[in-house]
Amino acid sequence: MAGAAPQGASAGSDIYRGNGPRLLLPVWLWVGIFLVAPVLIMAVYSVLTKEFRGGVIWDFTLAAYDQFFLDRGLFGDEPPRIEWTYIGIFWRSIWQAGLATVLCLLIGFPTAWFIATRPARVRSVWLFLITIPYWVNLLIRTVSMKFLIRDTGPLNEFLLWAGIIDTPLALVNTNFAVQLGLFYSYLPFMVLPIYAAVERYDFSLSEAAADLYADSWTTLRLIILPVVKPGIVAGCILVFVPSLGAFLAPELLGGAKTFMIGSLIEEQFKGAAGNWPFGAAASMILLSIVMAVLLLHARAQTKGDRT
Amino acid sequence: MLDVAQAVEIDSVVKRYGTVTALHGVSMAIAEGEFFTLLGPSGCGKTTLLRCIAGFEQVSGGAIRLHGEDIAPLPPHKRMVNTVFQNYALFPHMTVLDNVTFGLLRRGWGTRDAEARGREVLRLVQLSEFAQRRPGQLSGGQQQRVALARALAPRPKVLLLDEPLSALDLKLRQAVRSELKSIQRETGIAFVFVTHDQEEALTMSDRIAVMSAGHVQQVGPPREIYEAPQTRFVADFIGETNLIDVTVTQVSGAVARLQLPGGAAMDCPAAPGARPGPGHLSVRPERLSLCAAGQGDLAAVMQDHVYLGTDTQLLMRLADGARLVVRQQAGSGTVPDPGAALGLRIEAGAARLLAD
Amino acid sequence: MTDLRHFTGFRPLTVLCLFILYAPLVIVAVYSFNESTSITRWGGFSLKWYVDVFTGPEAPKFRDAAINSFTIAIGAATCATLIATAAAVAMTRAGRFRGKLASLALINLPLMVPEIVTAVASLVFFITIGLTTGLLTIFLAHVVFCIPFAYLPISARMQSVPDVYEQAAMDLYATPWEAFRLILLPLMAPGILSGFLLAFIISLDDFLITNFVKGAGVETLPTAIFGSVKQGIKPNIMAISTLLLGVSVVCVTLSWLIGRAGQKR
Numbered sequence: 001m002a003g004a005a006p007q008g009a010s011a012g013s014d015i016y017r018g019n020g021p022r023l024l025l026p027v028w029l030w031v032g033i034f035l036v037a038p039v040l041i042m043a044v045y046s047v048l049t050k051e052f053r054g055g056v057i058w059d060f061t062l063a064a065y066d067q068f069f070l071d072r073g074l075f076g077d078e079p080p081r082i083e084w085t086y087i088g089i090f091w092r093s094i095w096q097a098g099l100a101t102v103l104c105l106l107i108g109f110p111t112a113w114f115i116a117t118r119p120a121r122v123r124s125v126w127l128f129l130i131t132i133p134y135w136v137n138l139l140i141r142t143v144s145m146k147f148l149i150r151d152t153g154p155l156n157e158f159l160l161w162a163g164i165i166d167t168p169l170a171l172v173n174t175n176f177a178v179q180l181g182l183f184y185s186y187l188p189f190m191v192l193p194i195y196a197a198v199e200r201y202d203f204s205l206s207e208a209a210a211d212l213y214a215d216s217w218t219t220l221r222l223i224i225l226p227v228v229k230p231g232i233v234a235g236c237i238l239v240f241v242p243s244l245g246a247f248l249a250p251e252l253l254g255g256a257k258t259f260m261i262g263s264l265i266e267e268q269f270k271g272a273a274g275n276w277p278f279g280a281a282a283s284m285i286l287l288s289i290v291m292a293v294l295l296l297h298a299r300a301q302t303k304g305d306r307t
Numbered sequence: 308m309l310d311v312a313q314a315v316e317i318d319s320v321v322k323r324y325g326t327v328t329a330l331h332g333v334s335m336a337i338a339e340g341e342f343f344t345l346l347g348p349s350g351c352g353k354t355t356l357l358r359c360i361a362g363f364e365q366v367s368g369g370a371i372r373l374h375g376e377d378i379a380p381l382p383p384h385k386r387m388v389n390t391v392f393q394n395y396a397l398f399p400h401m402t403v404l405d406n407v408t409f410g411l412l413r414r415g416w417g418t419r420d421a422e423a424r425g426r427e428v429l430r431l432v433q434l435s436e437f438a439q440r441r442p443g444q445l446s447g448g449q450q451q452r453v454a455l456a457r458a459l460a461p462r463p464k465v466l467l468l469d470e471p472l473s474a475l476d477l478k479l480r481q482a483v484r485s486e487l488k489s490i491q492r493e494t495g496i497a498f499v500f501v502t503h504d505q506e507e508a509l510t511m512s513d514r515i516a517v518m519s520a521g522h523v524q525q526v527g528p529p530r531e532i533y534e535a536p537q538t539r540f541v542a543d544f545i546g547e548t549n550l551i552d553v554t555v556t557q558v559s560g561a562v563a564r565l566q567l568p569g570g571a572a573m574d575c576p577a578a579p580g581a582r583p584g585p586g587h588l589s590v591r592p593e594r595l596s597l598c599a600a601g602q603g604d605l606a607a608v609m610q611d612h613v614y615l616g617t618d619t620q621l622l623m624r625l626a627d628g629a630r631l632v633v634r635q636q637a638g639s640g641t642v643p644d645p646g647a648a649l650g651l652r653i654e655a656g657a658a659r660l661l662a663d
Numbered sequence: 664m665t666d667l668r669h670f671t672g673f674r675p676l677t678v679l680c681l682f683i684l685y686a687p688l689v690i691v692a693v694y695s696f697n698e699s700t701s702i703t704r705w706g707g708f709s710l711k712w713y714v715d716v717f718t719g720p721e722a723p724k725f726r727d728a729a730i731n732s733f734t735i736a737i738g739a740a741t742c743a744t745l746i747a748t749a750a751a752v753a754m755t756r757a758g759r760f761r762g763k764l765a766s767l768a769l770i771n772l773p774l775m776v777p778e779i780v781t782a783v784a785s786l787v788f789f790i791t792i793g794l795t796t797g798l799l800t801i802f803l804a805h806v807v808f809c810i811p812f813a814y815l816p817i818s819a820r821m822q823s824v825p826d827v828y829e830q831a832a833m834d835l836y837a838t839p840w841e842a843f844r845l846i847l848l849p850l851m852a853p854g855i856l857s858g859f860l861l862a863f864i865i866s867l868d869d870f871l872i873t874n875f876v877k878g879a880g881v882e883t884l885p886t887a888i889f890g891s892v893k894q895g896i897k898p899n900i901m902a903i904s905t906l907l908l909g910v911s912v913v914c915v916t917l918s919w920l921i922g923r924a925g926q927k928r
Contacts, residue, residue, distance in 0.1 A: 013826040014758025015363075016839055023753035024766045026746045027810060031769050034807045035781065038788030042780075045787050055790075110673040111680045117668040126677075128919055133684040135861075135915040137868040139885045139892075140904040144687035147694070147896050154690050184683065206667040216670060245777030247871050252892070262779045262871075269786060269875065280787065283780045290777055363830055383833040384842075396831035400849045409845075410835030461835065 039287070046280035056276050064281035086264070086282070093260040094289075096175065096250070097243035100182035101190075104239045105232065107183075108190035112231075115191070116198035127195065134188040142181055142248045146172060149180070149253075173255030181249030182239075189238035197231025230301070237297055241290050261286055312339040314374065314465050314497035315360065321368035322355055322521075329355045331521045332369065337465070337499060342491050344500045346508040347518035348544070353501045356518075357467050360499065361390050373464055384413070389458035390467040394474055395450050397442035403429070403453050404438040410461040428456040431490065448479050455487070459494060468500045472507065484511055505545050509533065517541050537578035537662050542589040549595070549631045551605075555586040555660065563660045568627050569606050573658070580662035587661045592620070592634040594657035597643070603650030607631060609643040623651070688908060695901035712902040721891075725903060728887040732867055735802050735883065740862035742802075743809035744817070747858055750810075751818040752843070756826060773808040781808065782875035789876060796878030804876050805866045812865045813858035816922065820854025821847070853921045860918040864911050 016023075046064050048056040066072075071083035115126040133141065149155050149171040156168040171177050205227065209219040225232070247262030254260070261282065268279025315337040322330040330352045337343045345353040358364040360371055362383030371379045378386050389410065398406050404425050411421035429435050432452040442450055451471060458466055471487075472480045488511050491498050502508055508515050509529040517524040517532060517540070525537045536542035539550060556572075557564040563577035565586065575588070600606065607623040610630075619642060621633040633651065635642070643649060695713070699706025716725060750770055754763065773781065785804045789796055828850060832842040848855075870885035877886060884907060891900050 013756045015826050015829050015833070016752060016756045016843070017758040018760075019839070020753040020757035020760040020763065023749040023757065024762075027750045027766070027770055030746055031772060031807055031810065034785070034788070034803050035773060035776065036769075038784035039776065039780070041788050041791050042784040107676055107680045107683075110670070110676040113670065114673045114677040124923070128916075129681060130684070132912060132915055133688065135864050135868075136688060136908050136911045137870075137885060137904070139868075139870045139889055140691075140908060141687065143888070143892055143896060143900070143904065144691040147901075148687045148690050154694075184687070187680070187684065203667060210667055216667065219667070220670065241775070242777065245779045247779055265779050265783060269783065276787070279783060283783045286777055287780050290775070290780075294775055361830075361834055363833075382839075383830070384836045384838055388834070390831070390834045392827055392831055394827065396825075396827035398828055398831070398846060409832065409837070413832075413836035413838075413841060457835070 042280045043284055046277055046284050048277050050275045050277045061277075064275070064277040067278055068281055068285065089259060089264050090261060090285070090289075092258075093244055093262075096178055096258070096260060097182065097240050097246075099175075100179045100186070100243045101236050101240045103179055103183045104187050104190040105236060108187060108235060109194055109232065112191045112194035113198050116195050116201075127192075130191050131188050133184075138185055138248055141184060142252050145177075145181055145184055146252050149177060172253060173258070175254070175258055177253040178250050178258045178260070181253040182243045182246055185246065185249055186239040186242055189242070190235040193234040193238065194228065194231045197228040201228055233297065233300075237293060241293060244290065245286055312374075313337065313372075314339045314341070315499065316372040316375075317356070317360075317369070318372065319369040320356065320359060320366050320371060320379075322352070322359060322364060323367040329521055330359070330366075333518075333521070333523050334369075335516050335523060335526055337497055340495045340497055342488065342498045342500065342511060342513045344502060344508045344512040344515045345518060346502060346505060346515050346544075347524075348503055350520075351518040352521040353503075353518050354469060357390075357469055357499065357501050360465070361388055361467055362386050387461075387464045388467060389461060389463040390469060391451075391454045391458045391471045393469045393471065395442075395454035395471075397450055397453055397457070399442055402439050402441060403434065403445070406442065406453060407457045407460050409457065414461055424460055425456075428460045429453075431459070431493070432456045447475055448483065451475060451483065455490065459490075459496070463496065465497045465499060468498060470501055470503070472502075473504075480507075487511065509545075517544065519544070535576070535578070535659060536589055537580070539587055539589075539661050539663055542659075542661060547592055547632065549590045549592060550661075551588040551590065551625075551631070552627075552629065553586050553588045553660070555581065555583045558583055558660075565660060567604055568625050568629065571604050573604060573653070575658045575660055576656070577660040578662040581660045587663070588658050589661055590653055590658045592632040593618075593636075594654040595631070595633045596652050596654065597621075597633065597635075597640065598650040598652050600648040600650055603652035605631075605651040605653075607649050607651050609645055609647045609649060611645060612642050623649070691901050692905045692908065695898065695905040697898060700898070712898045713906075715899045716902050716906070719899060721899065724882070724887060725884070728882040728884045731798060731801075731881065732883040732885075735798065735805055736863050736866040738802050739805035739809050739866040740813070740859050742806045743813045743862045744855060744859045746806070747810050747813035747817050747862075748855060750814060751821050752847075755818055755821045756829075756847075770814050771811050774811050778808075778871050782872040785872060786875045796876055797881050800876045800878070801873055801881070801883070804872050805869060808869070808872070809862035809866050813862040816857035816861065816918070817851070817854045820851045820857070820922075824850045853924065857918040857922050860914045860921075864914050867907075867910070 045056055047060055047062060049059040049061050049063065051057050067083070068086045069083055070080040072078055072080050111130065115123060115130070118126055147153055151168045151170060151172065155171075156165075159165045160168065201224065205223050206219050209223045214222065245262050246260065247266060250258050250260040251263055265279050265282050265286070268275050268282070313336045317333055317335045319332040319334050320330055321328070321332050333352070333356060345356060347353045355364060359366050362378070362381060366379050369379070370377045373387065378388075398409070401409070404422065407425040407428055408421040411424055412418070416424070426435065426438065429438055432455055434449060434452055434456065437445060437449065442453065445453065451474070454471065472483055475483060484507065500511065509532075512529055514526060514528055515532050516526045519540045525532060525541045532541065533545055536545065536548075542548045542550065552568060554566045555563050556566060558577055558581055561576055561579075562574055563581055564572065564574050565588065566572050567588075605625060607625055610622045610624050612622065613620040616637070618637055619635045621635055621642065623631040623633060625631060631651070696708050696710065697706055698709035698711065716722065750766070754767060781804075785800070786796075789800045794800055824847065828846050829842040832846045833839065837845065868885065870889060873883050874886050874889070877883065882890070884903070888900055888903060891897065
């Protein structure tokens with residue numbers, strides 16, 4: 001340990017020791033004031049009374065949560081039943097995000113594997129090609145996708161011209177279009193962590209499995225997948241979480257039937273129909289779901305580290 | 308030694324990392340103008356001690372005095388001590404001259420004076436024509452000399468060298484040794500040199516401190532370290548030795564009377580701290596010689612031999628099962644057959660009773 | 664001999680993956696050069712929609728939006744880069760201290776909170792503290808989510824620069840600040856530049872949060888495009904999109920090349 005210190009050991013370097021808190025002050029202040037404090041205020045908003053034409057009145061009430069979960073009839077005088085409208089929207093969002101995640105995994109894993117097994121020199125080029133679209137404006141990407149799959153868009157034109165279909169495929173405003181949009185938005189998030197895991201994979205394990213009579217698909221199932229699982233789980237979370245609260249893909253590629261959480265919340269803050277406390281409450285519920293997923297993952301990870 | 312000024316005094320220095328103790332109260336004094344070596348296996352604490360002197364590690368206890376002033380509380384940049392790093396740590400984005408003048412400029416020298424001094428030091432290490440190169444364009448040996456020049460330029464009170472030759476290949480290392488030694492003499496600056504290579508330590512040093520597991524085992528000139536080791540660790544680490552279990556019957560001053568395995572009694576020099584009772588005798592393989600069975604100091608049985616060119620190693624076994632190695636110079640006598648019973652004679656004054 | 668790394672079908676899937684990623688962008692870029700006013704029929708090559716972007720009836724709107732977008736992106740990226748650099752020094756070179764783990768979580772928090780939640784929270788926050796929404800609020804909100812993107816390449820680069828160089832500098836009488844300024848900063852300049860470029864693109868791209876905190880009358884390019892797209896995709900939007908796409912690709916490529924060159928040194 002005495003000899004270990006001088007070389008490199010930068011992660012544990014302490015040459016500016018004692019300055020840590022001072023150097024972190026800006027990030028604490030900025031993120032604290034402009035993210036943590038706003039989320040706390042939003043939590044307060046969710047228990048305030050709504051004002052018509054947007055905004056809030058500073059009176060404490062649980063009306064927003066009540067409205068989310070319970071149906072008390074048109075005039076609010078009936079015995080409460082469970083209100084399925086918003087729970088349904090949340091459920092559909094989770095379902096859509098889940099399917100988009102599966103889609104990303106099905107395409108992302110082979111892609112990550114393929115890239116990670118290229119020679120080192122071309123690997124970074126492949127990786128770069130995969131990441132470029134991520135850095136292109138999400139709005140532009142979503143609009144482009146809509147342009148492509150529109151009823152009279154290039155995709156349908158091509159399929160008609162090739163004689164594969166007789167009538168244009170009605171893709172826009174379907175669940176599939178939304179999933180495609182989410183897939184398109186967050187695919188790199190799936191590829192990168194899996195790529196990192198595969199790159200670290202020790203291929204002598206595959207050799208050992210082959211030596212013990214496993215064919216390649218058995219090796220994939222019994223050896224490779226369990227070993228790179230942390231990368232897969234990380235990728236799934238990185239795709240699922242932003243998909244859940246996505247706004248642009250469902251808004252531009254979906255329709256009324258594919259209404260998701262993002263649009264529900266956005267609607268509450270636009271125009272006269274807005275209900276700020278309700279939007280804040282829906283945001284809190286979404287945030288809780290996301291934090292629960294992240295905490296579960298973090299706990300599973302620390303447990304995994306211990307074994 | 309008394310009237311020589313001390314450049315560095317290490318006074319009961321303790322260094323702990325959490326629950327692990329790397330230095331257990333280490334003390335030593337390094338004289339002005341001395342080439343002083345910290346020698347030991349990796350993990351013995353020699354590099355930690357060097358980094359404590361440089362200021363990269365804070366001591367957990369004790370004092371480090373530079374010309375009498377305690378520098379232990381000072382940050383590295385306030386210590387008049389410079390280091391030659393193991394992999395040189397030459398600033399890759401600066402020219403050789405900028406590297407060499409870096410310390411001078413931080414010390415407040417004027418640009419022109421710093422440049423003059425920088426060129427002077429580069430001349431000393433024979434790299435004048437490389438002043439405008441980048442470190443990446445130099446060979447390993449040249450980089451090593453730039454690192455030396457950079458550390459010498461501010462005329463530090465002590466120069467610390469952290470295994471500076473370990474990155475060089477064998478041939479170059481041997482050439483650099485004498486060069487380093489002559490530069491040290493020329494500048495008159497005390498060098499504290501860390502190495503795990505005993506040959507390096509023995510050939511270059513004025514004095515050596517052998518360290519093990521955070522303790523100083525022995526401090527002394529190379530000849531003393533080799534010929535009069537005090538502890539089992541030193542005897543074993545420096546060169547090759549035979550450790551023979553003996554019974555010490557009496558210690559008077561620096562001489563001990565002891566009983567060898569097989570019963571023969573002998574007198575021999577004893578390390579300070581040797582006590583009556585069971586003890587260890589160190590005898591170098593080249594100072595044992597063969598004689599007829601029943602004669603000499605020890606009775607042994609020939610086991611095997613290893614031919615090494617300049618000499619031959621004879622592997623022996625004593626009656627109690629202990630193994631011994633005897634070195635026989637090429638051309639001096641024949642190799643006994645395995646199983647032959649022999650006598651072994653210890654050269655007069657060559658055995659030494661160890662302290663532990 | 665069979666290659667254990669090879670699985671049949673993975674290469675075509677990778678190609679399909681790239682095709683899905685690039686096809687929409689390529690199609691839009693191609694159609695932005697369409698002579699025809701109809702977006703469905705190809706009427707020959709023309710630059711008329713690019714001319715329209717700069718001189719057409721909507722040109723002033725797009726020019727103002729572009730100025731806003733770039734001003735905010737440069738400001739937010741600069742600010743986020745400074746904050747992220749300081750944080751990276753603390754996380755990679757200040758040893759252990761209390762609250763280090765919590766700080767890492769805080770740096771990455773903007774990535775974990777769903778964007779729509781951040782958008783809503785920012786809006787109610789600015790209204791509560793009485794800050795008029797506009798360019799300033801967009802800037803303040805953008806810095807938050809730019810920080811983790813700037814932090815990533817900066818801390819990665821800092822970890823790859825061994826601290827012996829700074830130790831050597833301090834050994835040669837440099838104060839910690841001098842060691843940082845004269846040694847670490849130049850050595851990790853590529854990382855900082857990468858971080859800045861990524862933060863810049865992320866700010867330039869943001870739609871959702873901007874849409875919430877921009878207030879009335881202030882537009883950035885994404886909000887202007889979104890407003891326009893709601894009434895249908897027009898050819899001039901495709902031209903603007905292609906231009907913006909070009910800016911992103913250039914920035915990312917630069918960032919990538921800089922990172923690569925830095926590694927080689």
